[in-house]
Amino acid sequence: xxxxxxxxxxxxxxxxxxxxxxxxxxxxxxxxxxxxTCMDTRLIDLLPRAMNLRNGDAKIIRNAGAIVTQPFGxxxxxxxxxxxxxxxxxxxxxxxxECGMTGLNASNILEKAKASGVAENTVDTLRHSxxxxxxxLTGFDNVTQGVMKSxxxxxxHPLLPAGTPVHGLIIHPETGKLDLLVDGxxxxxxxxxx
Numbered sequence: 001x002x003x004x005x006x007x008x009x010x011x012x013x014x015x016x017x018x019x020x021x022x023x024x025x026x027x028x029x030x031x032x033x034x035x036x037t038c039m040d041t042r043l044i045d046l047l048p049r050a051m052n053l054r055n056g057d058a059k060i061i062r063n064a065g066a067i068v069t070q071p072f073g074x075x076x077x078x079x080x081x082x083x084x085x086x087x088x089x090x091x092x093x094x095x096x097x098e099c100g101m102t103g104l105n106a107s108n109i110l111e112k113a114k115a116s117g118v119a120e121n122t123v124d125t126l127r128h129s130x131x132x133x134x135x136x137l138t139g140f141d142n143v144t145q146g147v148m149k150s151x152x153x154x155x156x157h158p159l160l161p162a163g164t165p166v167h168g169l170i171i172h173p174e175t176g177k178l179d180l181l182v183d184g185x186x187x188x189x190x191x192x193x194x
Contacts, residue, residue, distance in 0.1 A: 025056025032089040034059040034082035036075065036150065038066045038096055042173040047094060050176030059088055065101030065139055066093055068150040071157050079154060083161055090184065091154055091166045095147040096173045102146075104139030143170055144181060151182050163188060 001009075014020065037047055039062040048054070059082040061075060068075050082088040110123060110133065126133060140146035147168045155166040165184030171177070 023055045028087045029056065029058045029082070031057040032087055033057070033092060034061065034079055034086075034088040034090070035092045035094060036061045036063075036066050036068070036079065036154075037092075037094040037171075038062065038099060038101075039064055040096060040099065040173060043096060043171065046173065046176050047171060050171060050178060051092075051094075058092075059086060065099055065104075065146050066095045066150065067101065067140065067146050068093075068153045069136070071153050076154065076157060080157075080159055083164060089164065091164060092169065093147050093150045093154065093167065093182075094169045094171055094178075095143040095150075096171045097143060098173055099139075099143050099146070101139030102142060104137070106134040106137035109137045147181055151184075155184070155187065 031053065035047075035051070035053075035058050037043060037060065043062075048057075048060070051058075053060075059078075061078050061082075063075060068079075070076070079091055083091070114120060114123070123133070140149070147170060151166050151168040154160065155164075160166075165188060166182070167180075167184040168182030170179045170181060172179075
């Protein structure tokens with residue numbers, strides 16, 4: 001049995017036995033938060049439990065390294081949609097120790113891509129099209145740097161709703177311990193002369 005067949009068989013039983021009922025909620029996050037975190041498999045269940053999140057509490061966005069690489073990319077769009085359309089009011093960027101994006105090297109990925117059958121001329125065409133593959137496929141020097149850069153991009157985004165706290169944390173992938181890097185409440189500008 002392939003993994004797809006196994007998934008579909010399990011899913012049939014899951015639906016028939018109404019196991020989905022414990023997950024019923026709305027599309028609006030109960031705790032009014034959006035979390036950007038890493039796709040690391042160790043965090044799938046650990047991060048929500050370490051943050052006391054249950055199904056329906058938060059919008060959780062996952063990508064490699066919990067990083068925002070550009071202010072007008074898919075990750076930032078998802079954050080803005082959560083804030084404007086889904087009633088989220090805070091943003092949490094949660095990186096983790098031992099992240100695979102630490103020291104990630106574009107040339108290593110490109111060599112592996114070529115070894116798997118991607119033609120050299122395809123890579124050259126991408127480069128000549130103006131795509132900076134080295135920047136796009138490079139990680140960060142350390143997780144603190146990655147979280148801080150993402151927090152800066154988010155909190156300085158021209159479309160971020162005024163007064164939105166943007167927090168930065170690092171989670172330990174074995175214990176779930178959270179280390180605070182940026183308290184988004186402290187960074188909010190308070191009105192003067194009121």
